Amino acid sequence: DQQVKQNSPSLSVQEGRISILNCDYTNSMFDYFLWYKKYPAEGPTFLISISSIKDKNEDGRFTVFLNKSAKHLSLHIVPSQPGDSAVYFCAENTGNQFYFGTGTSLTVIP
């Protein structure tokens, strides 16, 4: 069974609006969560991370929220730009391992 789940395979958002990508997990003993962005024909690239001891981390237009009681995290992109159109993966980093979700394809409509 998937340790990390991204239940929305796709999301469309108007340029300038907020994009919210969600991720659910099952493991309570993790170190970090990381978000990656992937363009077609390229490998995933790191976007932002959050430690298990925090509930929010912000970097420019990107903010990740962690709700440990609900075992849920979300990535907010504000404002969304057409260049943000990509597949986004969340990944749990536990010890030396990384467990990835199935990804959410974001389309930002100009």
Added chain:
Amino acid sequence: DAGVIQSPRHEVTEMGQEVTLRCKPISGHNSLFWYRQTMMRGLELLIYFNNNVPIDDSGMPEDRFSAKMPNASFSTLKIQPSEPRDSAVYFCASHPDRDHRGETQYFGPGTRLLVL
């Protein structure tokens, strides 16, 4: 640094043939991961090396798959014999140090494999 280098970028082969995928990690990184991307399972870990030693190969689908890391700058993933269900994008990623929790992996561009 050139980043993680993978070759070939694309591979088309016939069922039953041997396929070898290659990876050169970032210099100085001591961990290397092989992943397979599919629609159903997302990024699926196949095997993970630390200091050239395989640490976890529980994700390797079956005996047809094998991976080696003969030195710190090179790794191979071999499929023999290949089957159509092996068609996927295979990524290699390197990580600076297994003890650096929360530090990102760095992915190569991937090898798109199609087995006919």
